[in-house]
Amino acid sequence: GQNIDQPTEMTATEGAIVQINCTYQTSGFNGLFWYQQHAGEAPTFLSYNVLDGLEEKGRFSSFLSRSKGYSYLLLKELQMKDSASYLCAPSGAGSYQLTFGKGTKLSVIP
Amino acid sequence: DTAVSQTPKYLVTQMGNDKSIKCEQNLGHDTMYWYKQDSKKFLKIMFSYNNKELIINETVPNRFSPKSPDKAHLNLHINSLELGDSAVYFCASSQGFQRSQETQYFGPGTRLLVL
Numbered sequence: 001g002q003n004i005d006q007p008t009e010m011t012a013t014e015g016a017i018v019q020i021n022c023t024y025q026t027s028g029f030n031g032l033f034w035y036q037q038h039a040g041e042a043p044t045f046l047s048y049n050v051l052d053g054l055e056e057k058g059r060f061s062s063f064l065s066r067s068k069g070y071s072y073l074l075l076k077e078l079q080m081k082d083s084a085s086y087l088c089a090p091s092g093a094g095s096y097q098l099t100f101g102k103g104t105k106l107s108v109i110p
Numbered sequence: 111d112t113a114v115s116q117t118p119k120y121l122v123t124q125m126g127n128d129k130s131i132k133c134e135q136n137l138g139h140d141t142m143y144w145y146k147q148d149s150k151k152f153l154k155i156m157f158s159y160n161n162k163e164l165i166i167n168e169t170v171p172n173r174f175s176p177k178s179p180d181k182a183h184l185n186l187h188i189n190s191l192e193l194g195d196s197a198v199y200f201c202a203s204s205q206g207f208q209r210s211q212e213t214q215y216f217g218p219g220t221r222l223l224v225l
Contacts, residue, residue: 044216045215
């Protein structure tokens, strides 16, 4: 079975740094995706981690620890447009085995 | 150009009706998916097709029937609509399905409201 846990909501200030945590327990695991979903829109791809460690991509970084079943998404220099839900999604052996968490709704305030 | 498109964007209908949602992707991908996102924003896989063949069929009522006329299209037909079917339905596609790192690209969603 799949069990994915991430905070329901977070609030952060424009220009600040925020870390969104995700813990998972899955029957099969190969890698972990993070997707961003603005209200009323489709999820869009942010990052994919397969190896332990930090992957940096501009203002966004994603970290994975396979042994701990733990990942986080780090957003730097927050902008108002970063207000969205962030979905943690561990992946099994194939892309069809992608399971989404309930998402963390991030609100960026001035 | 829209990569993954869905029609209609909004669908309001009465209980008991039958409706279809269409999805098309112009990315040349082999694999397509249908997801349901309920009011609690939980995104759950329903079906997946690879080259017109069904590869995932999660625990979904058989009132839901996907059809893939070709690998660029995956339509969803729903019979005897119920109140609990109200949700946003997302279509997605990926290059393939056998590698875990295949990124899925989502359509804009179809907002279904059953009255």
